[in-house]
Amino acid sequence: MVNITIDGQCIETEAGKTILQVAKENGIQIPTLCYHKDLSPTGNCRMCVVEVKGGRFLQAACVTQVWEGMEISTVSERVMKDRKLTLEFMLANHPLDCLTCDVGGECELQDLAYDYRVEVPSWGAKGTRYPVDSDPNPFVRVDFNKCILCRRCVQACAEIQVRDVWGVAKRGFEEQIVAGAGTTMLEARCESCGQCVAYCPTGALSNKMNYGTARAHQVKKVTTTCSYCGVGCQFDLLVKNDKVIGVSSNPDAPVNGMALCVKGRYGYDYIHHHDRLLKPRVRRYLLEGVKKERTGSPWDWVETEWDTALDIVAKKFKETRDATGADTLGFLTSAKCLNEENYLMNKLARQVIGTNNIDHCARL
Amino acid sequence: MNRFNSYREEALQKWDSQMVHSEIPVIYLGTASCGIAAGALDVLGTIQQTLTELGQPARIVQVGCIGPCYLEPIMDIAMPGGPRVSYTNVTPQKAKRILQANLTEGDLAPKMAKGHFGDEAFSSKTGIPKFFDLPMLKPQVRVILKNCGFIDPEDGDHYLAQDGYAGFLKVLEAGPQYALEALKESGLRGRGGAGFPAFKKWELARSAAGEQKYVVCNADEGDPGAFMNRALIESDPHAVLEGLLIAGYTVGASQGIIYVRAEYPLAVKRLRKAIGQMRSYGLLGDDILGSGFSFDINIKEGAGAFVCGEETALIASLEGKRGMPRPRPPFPSDSGYNGCPTLINNTETFGTVPAIMRNGGEWYQQFGVPGNYGTKTFSLVGKVKHTGLIEVPLGTSLRQVVEEVGGGTELPFKAVQTGGPLGGCLGASQLDTPITYEAMRDQGSIMGSGGLIVMDESTCIVDMARYFIGFALRESCGNCTPCRIGTRVLIDRLEKIIRGEGEPHDLEVMRKAADTMVKTSLCGLGQAASNPVTSSLNFFAAEYESHVHDHYCQAGVCKGLFQYVILAERCNGCGLCVKVCPANAIAGKLRETHTLDANLCTQCHACVEVCTKQAILSLPLSAEQDHLLLSEALQ
Numbered sequence A: 001m002v003n004i005t006i007d008g009q010c011i012e013t014e015a016g017k018t019i020l021q022v023a024k025e026n027g028i029q030i031p032t033l034c035y036h037k038d039l040s041p042t043g044n045c046r047m048c049v050v051e052v053k054g055g056r057f058l059q060a061a062c063v064t065q066v067w068e069g070m071e072i073s074t075v076s077e078r079v080m081k082d083r084k085l086t087l088e089f090m091l092a093n094h095p096l097d098c099l100t101c102d103v104g105g106e107c108e109l110q111d112l113a114y115d116y117r118v119e120v121p122s123w124g125a126k127g128t129r130y131p132v133d134s135d136p137n138p139f140v141r142v143d144f145n146k147c148i149l150c151r152r153c154v155q156a157c158a159e160i161q162v163r164d165v166w167g168v169a170k171r172g173f174e175e176q177i178v179a180g181a182g183t184t185m186l187e188a189r190c191e192s193c194g195q196c197v198a199y200c201p202t203g204a205l206s207n208k209m210n211y212g213t214a215r216a217h218q219v220k221k222v223t224t225t226c227s228y229c230g231v232g233c234q235f236d237l238l239v240k241n242d243k244v245i246g247v248s249s250n251p252d253a254p255v256n257g258m259a260l261c262v263k264g265r266y267g268y269d270y271i272h273h274h275d276r277l278l279k280p281r282v283r284r285y286l287l288e289g290v291k292k293e294r295t296g297s298p299w300d301w302v303e304t305e306w307d308t309a310l311d312i313v314a315k316k317f318k319e320t321r322d323a324t325g326a327d328t329l330g331f332l333t334s335a336k337c338l339n340e341e342n343y344l345m346n347k348l349a350r351q352v353i354g355t356n357n358i359d360h361c362a363r364l
Numbered sequence B: 001m002n003r004f005n006s007y008r009e010e011a012l013q014k015w016d017s018q019m020v021h022s023e024i025p026v027i028y029l030g031t032a033s034c035g036i037a038a039g040a041l042d043v044l045g046t047i048q049q050t051l052t053e054l055g056q057p058a059r060i061v062q063v064g065c066i067g068p069c070y071l072e073p074i075m076d077i078a079m080p081g082g083p084r085v086s087y088t089n090v091t092p093q094k095a096k097r098i099l100q101a102n103l104t105e106g107d108l109a110p111k112m113a114k115g116h117f118g119d120e121a122f123s124s125k126t127g128i129p130k131f132f133d134l135p136m137l138k139p140q141v142r143v144i145l146k147n148c149g150f151i152d153p154e155d156g157d158h159y160l161a162q163d164g165y166a167g168f169l170k171v172l173e174a175g176p177q178y179a180l181e182a183l184k185e186s187g188l189r190g191r192g193g194a195g196f197p198a199f200k201k202w203e204l205a206r207s208a209a210g211e212q213k214y215v216v217c218n219a220d221e222g223d224p225g226a227f228m229n230r231a232l233i234e235s236d237p238h239a240v241l242e243g244l245l246i247a248g249y250t251v252g253a254s255q256g257i258i259y260v261r262a263e264y265p266l267a268v269k270r271l272r273k274a275i276g277q278m279r280s281y282g283l284l285g286d287d288i289l290g291s292g293f294s295f296d297i298n299i300k301e302g303a304g305a306f307v308c309g310e311e312t313a314l315i316a317s318l319e320g321k322r323g324m325p326r327p328r329p330p331f332p333s334d335s336g337y338n339g340c341p342t343l344i345n346n347t348e349t350f351g352t353v354p355a356i357m358r359n360g361g362e363w364y365q366q367f368g369v370p371g372n373y374g375t376k377t378f379s380l381v382g383k384v385k386h387t388g389l390i391e392v393p394l395g396t397s398l399r400q401v402v403e404e405v406g407g408g409t410e411l412p413f414k415a416v417q418t419g420g421p422l423g424g425c426l427g428a429s430q431l432d433t434p435i436t437y438e439a440m441r442d443q444g445s446i447m448g449s450g451g452l453i454v455m456d457e458s459t460c461i462v463d464m465a466r467y468f469i470g471f472a473l474r475e476s477c478g479n480c481t482p483c484r485i486g487t488r489v490l491i492d493r494l495e496k497i498i499r500g501e502g503e504p505h506d507l508e509v510m511r512k513a514a515d516t517m518v519k520t521s522l523c524g525l526g527q528a529a530s531n532p533v534t535s536s537l538n539f540f541a542a543e544y545e546s547h548v549h550d551h552y553c554q555a556g557v558c559k560g561l562f563q564y565v566i567l568a569e570r571c572n573g574c575g576l577c578v579k580v581c582p583a584n585a586i587a588g589k590l591r592e593t594h595t596l597d598a599n600l601c602t603q604c605h606a607c608v609e610v611c612t613k614q615a616i617l618s619l620p621l622s623a624e625q626d627h628l629l630l631s632e633a634l635q
């Protein structure tokens, strides 16, 4: 245990913890940008700097461990001035299109600029340095003019998805995030999971499918469980005007945290797709009881009511079981169904029909 | 051990018979990079050819850099029984004449000789001064550079004959504790820039827990204008290797790594050769000299990023990662290369260690001042008359270095950039600052690894600041915000001022940006990158102000911020300027005062450089070509 003070408050805490951790545990807010609790800290954005008594330089709270007798100020004039200027540095080189930016309202840079009342400085190198929407990836929209080089994307890809698609190229002011060795994302083994988008604090990486459809405060978030497989990831559906327009990670998801796969994050477009089946269909010959011919109209799909469709199914089950026995029937269920539905299907198979021929698509 | 002693005996005998008491003349030629750049290889060809022509036997010994680079190529001849005599700025023709005089006529050619390494009697007999009495060398001491220019760096026996590896043997005998004690007593501080006590670092690495440990020699030396580490390796590679070996033994490491720039091919070649020689002496490998200590040394060539000189970036680069600093702690002594405890020191730090081990820590205290014991090498470059590699005791004043060692400047002295590109630009009023880690820091500079760039009145301070910030901008790794963007902010302001568009608030913006860069950058690069700007703003405020308020660059560097005018009082009508002016902007008859048409002038500088009367002045654009005004400006 070590004893430290933060802003005059005496705190006893464990050695090995960072200033940021201790501050958080004690309700003291320190702003961060490159730091994310899921990723290993790099200390590069310098927003979380604090003053440690006796030190010649300010220390980044996210990477500096506490030591006995440490006296920390998180709000001194020096600290506030430097945080402000650091934000000015970032904004001086950031496009000022917040009015039309997709992530306006949930952009961490914007929030900090607001918190610190930072005016955009007159100096700096604003403007477009990189092509907008520069990568052909169908899901991820890339605009590195907005990148603040926090590298969360690099880490998210490396540490969470373990694909190492993103890297850093060049040096100094010319430094930029690149996919692979300067290729496209897909060429760099990207599997379009969108983890980088989820962790990007700015609009540098955003979602292409719903680009320009809504901003954070215009959508309702509905937390749901993914229906694609048996893992049970949770996320938020973004709903606007009663339509699902996108998916965003829900940091509190118990199973998966912020992580999702390409299907969970981007496979939602079937919901309002015009080809989607909303009612059951049966073959015309079954419905009308006509003789089935090899080709032609008796084979058409005809939309009908659930009762009609289920009656036909029940009738066919019965006929088959009576003719050739229960084990000539088999039941395949789906991961897209709930557990309860799968349970019922299993009951139906074993107890009503009398067969153990049951299988499931999600034998992952 | 016995084997090694016999190697030493042989080396001593060889040194004595071939160098000290040679029966044939010994010709020394400096072929470190500085000598080669000045044409030493041509001279070498001539020497070989001349010897064949003369049919005279002589031994050619290629030595490293002896220091005064401005005198290169340097060829020395020691006739049998006589001392070594130095001839400087030798051309092939000159070399031939000197050789003929010495070898066939018994004539030392004293007019061409610069100095000798013999005794007083020889001086009075020949009129040639002692080499080390030359004004550039007299204030210097030679601890680190002791062997440089004296031994053949590619011949391990030469090093052995100079007490080579005696320091290591002593540490083997007396144990690691002796090494730590000696280092502590010596007060040696890291020569890589920050001046961290070497003993503390070694002790931390020694006491760090871990089976596998590494010692790393930092020979990245990326500062423009600095070449101390290169010269040391090229001239005396074994000294550095012995230091590394002693460090390995002391901290309990089994592997040494030298991180050296790939741009130093000769240094790399000599290191490789020297490592091979160590192996054949039994100083590398398993169970060295029967001591049970096993050690090996690898070379890793760096791709030339300045930031890779920073220790954590260097380690990342060694590991094959992007060369980028990371926050400390953990310090490399706890978690360095591959996560193992790693001792990392500068080349010169390692190069100093053998002498301290041989002679003891107290011996080292005779050099320098308390808290800053020992000597430090500097590369003295720029507008001083004597440029080169120098070694002075710490505590020596900048004035002594610039005026005595450097011989002063041709035009009036203006400033000296100390500590390399991250250091401070100090003016005449700071010249009495003693060179110590603390005094340098108090002046807003740093000791750095030892670049000293001297500037005279022809240098514009704003342009100088732009040069160094431009370097920091390109070399910043880009990892952290203040350094990545701050350097850009600074250079934008400086360029604006240089274009003549500067406004008073630009100076404020620069000060503010610099302040935050210092306090919040992640590594030493960003923390120090603004030093050239801040120090020059402090010491040369008037020059910035004249750029900003009057749009006037007195040094005549920032194009468009001055006009050249020929001062009638000084012009003797020699016509030199007329000949060199590519724009035909200068007119005037021979021996009559010339005039310069500012409208045609492209401000290329050529006329100023050829004018021997310093009659061409850079005046404010608003100045009338009025006699009175000009004379006023002169004062």
Ligand SMILES: Cc1cc2nc3c(=O)[nH]c(=O)nc-3n(C[C@H](O)[C@H](O)[C@H](O)COP(=O)(O)O)c2cc1C
Residues within 6 Å of the ligand: B189, B190, B191, B192, B193, B194, B195, B196, B198, B201, B218, B219, B220, B221, B222, B223, B306, B307, B308, B309, B310, B311, B312, B344, B345, B346, B347, B349, B449, B523, B524, B525
């Ligand atoms: C940007 C930067 C560049 C550096 N370059 C070098 C270098 O070229 N050589 C060097 O020895 N140390 C360099 N250093 C210092 C090293 O980080 C480290 O402190 C040094 O190698 C330690 O050796 P010492 O204790 O012997 O001085 C540099 C530091 C920074 C911040």
Ligand code: SF4
Residues within 6 Å of the ligand: A146, A147, A148, A149, A150, A151, A152, A153, A154, A177, A196, A199, A200, A201, A202, A204, A205
């Ligand atoms: S793209 Fe986003 S996450 Fe990646 S470095 Fe830039 S701002 Fe950070």
Ligand code: SF4
Residues within 6 Å of the ligand: B307, B324, B325, B475, B476, B477, B478, B479, B480, B481, B483, B484, B521, B522, B523, B524, B525, B526, B527
């Ligand atoms: S201070 Fe500069 S060089 Fe150092 S980590 Fe930051 S960006 Fe990189």
